[in-house]
Amino acid sequence: MEIRQWVIERTRQAKHASRPLSLLSTEVKNKALEAMANAIKANEATIVEANRKDLDAATQLSRAMVDRLTLTPKRIADMQTGLHDVAALPDPIGSNGGMWKRPNGLKIGRVRVPIGVIGIIYESRPNVTADTVGLCLKSGNAVVLRGGSEAIHSNTAIANILTKAAQDVGIPEGAIIFLENPDRQAVTEMLSLTEYIDLIIPRGGEGLMQAVTSQSKIPVIKHDKGVCHIYVDRDADIQMAQEVCFNAKVQRPGTCNAMEALLVHEHVAPTFLPSIGKKLHEAGIKIRGCPKTVSLIPNATRAIDNDWGREFLDLILAVKIVADMDAAMEHIVNYGSSHTESIITKNKATAQRFLKEVDASAVMVNASTRFNDGFQFGLGAEMGISTTRIHARGPMGLEELTCQKFIVLGNGQVRE
């Protein structure tokens, strides 16, 4: 069959399922999530075997890509836990606060409803398949998944296991559609189907982000790069600054909420930089600094223009000494990606100004940027961190997978 026609038919199935799916009770949805978790466990051998095929074919991939592709027993167990956790979260569908009454007697309220059909386009990590299917199902959305070709066997196996488990407990056919055709044209076609898909969520690197946003006719919520800064203020607790900055850079440098650039007030630079520089060097971090930084940290090299505003996702940190907080905020405006920004200061007025004037999905005081995360915020499982300014910004959880409808109760009101 022609690819376009094939994508249309598969996607239309999702659209068709979306209405019965939106009306399912919490009980049925949770039963399906539990069944899916159990099916992952029962079929672990099948998943490992499929993953083996992908790994055998992964001769051209970088070590980091192979790592993301590998399904260890821990990661398979995490998929199960993730599904159980989503089952335990409150159902986001339904009432959204009370109703209000108008002078003419009309009662008005808001109700949360599913978005409809959500398209997920992702790379490498096959556990994303289970995570996103769980979130979409709980929020009453049908999902059309398109994973990377490098993970095709793993993703297909997982999607088949989840689909069967879900259907066995009454989830409508079409609720989970996995596009197993590795042809890139399938993505292009998918992104044109405004009639069948309501929202596209791309998860992956910059190339994927750009390909999706430039092609899509469907609304996109991007989970784009994080160029996160910490500004160490003149009134910083230096010991705290050491610990927070070390954590933000070293704890997991490959994530979008890791610190990529450190801005230091010139008054504290001479006391702060040599010691944090030593600690970071010992942890294997390469520092690329402004000229003054290089004079204070023995192992630092000079940063080039391109290092400011860059998402290294690696053991590299850009460091700049600034004259004051205004200079730090100006740098963040020019080079930040509005993902996560943090200040270390004991001065409350300074902290308040930073919180007010800096614009990002999360702005922090005296905390590691690594906390910008749905679980860490106490919001539960998430799709990722949205860097889009509309609909969802920051951790995108179950509530952000819904939209609203107004309901209006009258007794014959007409408009004058």
Add this chain to the structure above:
Amino acid sequence: MEIRQWVIERTRQAKHASRPLSLLSTEVKNKALEAMANAIKANEATIVEANRKDLDAATQLSRAMVDRLTLTPKRIADMQTGLHDVAALPDPIGSNGGMWKRPNGLKIGRVRVPIGVIGIIYESRPNVTADTVGLCLKSGNAVVLRGGSEAIHSNTAIANILTKAAQDVGIPEGAIIFLENPDRQAVTEMLSLTEYIDLIIPRGGEGLMQAVTSQSKIPVIKHDKGVCHIYVDRDADIQMAQEVCFNAKVQRPGTCNAMEALLVHEHVAPTFLPSIGKKLHEAGIKIRGCPKTVSLIPNATRAIDNDWGREFLDLILAVKIVADMDAAMEHIVNYGSSHTESIITKNKATAQRFLKEVDASAVMVNASTRFNDGFQFGLGAEMGISTTRIHARGPMGLEELTCQKFIVLGNGQVRE
């Protein structure tokens, strides 16, 4: 200057203004809104003269278009009132509920912030210029306006008056950008500037909607057509059904929330349809019905396939007799535009099912569809009725012109 370059430079000014604008106090914003209202009043003669030029040139336009283009003294007064009303509304920027505390001591909260730069693309009605500038300013957003070429003199005059008034009280230059170049290429260029514009809101007919959504690289919130139904149930209060249906069709047929199709339960059709048919006929409404309808209403003609799901915006109504509510809901799924749907029934269980199962920006019981409106819902002034499923759905007011950021207060927390 080349058009692309010109659009980039104008739009960049808006982007540049958006940061200082986002930090303005409520007091300054309200002062600007009042000054703008007063300036409209003081410069009424200039506006009327500019509007005269547009009307003189409007030899090719339909009567309805000329009507929308005309600025009567009442409409100019309404622009002033609108700006005063927006000044009186609460500022949507700032705190959004309290903060919550995590086990590690982190305090987390949400704050509403402006979206940034909003692009408005609209047709004919020059009063949209004042209405949208007021809403964008109050919500701290810069605005890039692109009106229809048929209203170019009126829009330019209004935009200049508003801009001068705003700047005189301290609103940053660039906060209000009106693209006065009538070349269509200016729109195409505008829709490509993802770096400078955060959201596009098109306001106008189907042609404009399609042109914008197919071209835009920027997120779009559509205010699309309303194919609104009323379903008169077997348990309807027939007197109420008469009044509500008459109002929904006749009170202002050219609006998106007017009723376009009436669905009637077969049990009540023989009592209900002849009388409502007579009333509607007397009001000049032409009825296009299914065969059974035609046999019950003397002046009705047979509907063609194309009449179902059509937004007439005119003195025309499609009428269909259905076997039960399931058939009515099926018709709404197939032909509705998810804008506004209403049921007339005394049966509470039936009403609850309709409210739950019908999907639209507003679902109503025993009320005229004409109530789907920001003012009527008590939400204040609005941009229009969003038919998009993400970010805003239904009346799009000040809150929907904001996004959020998370704020996080720590005392040195690091992630394990």
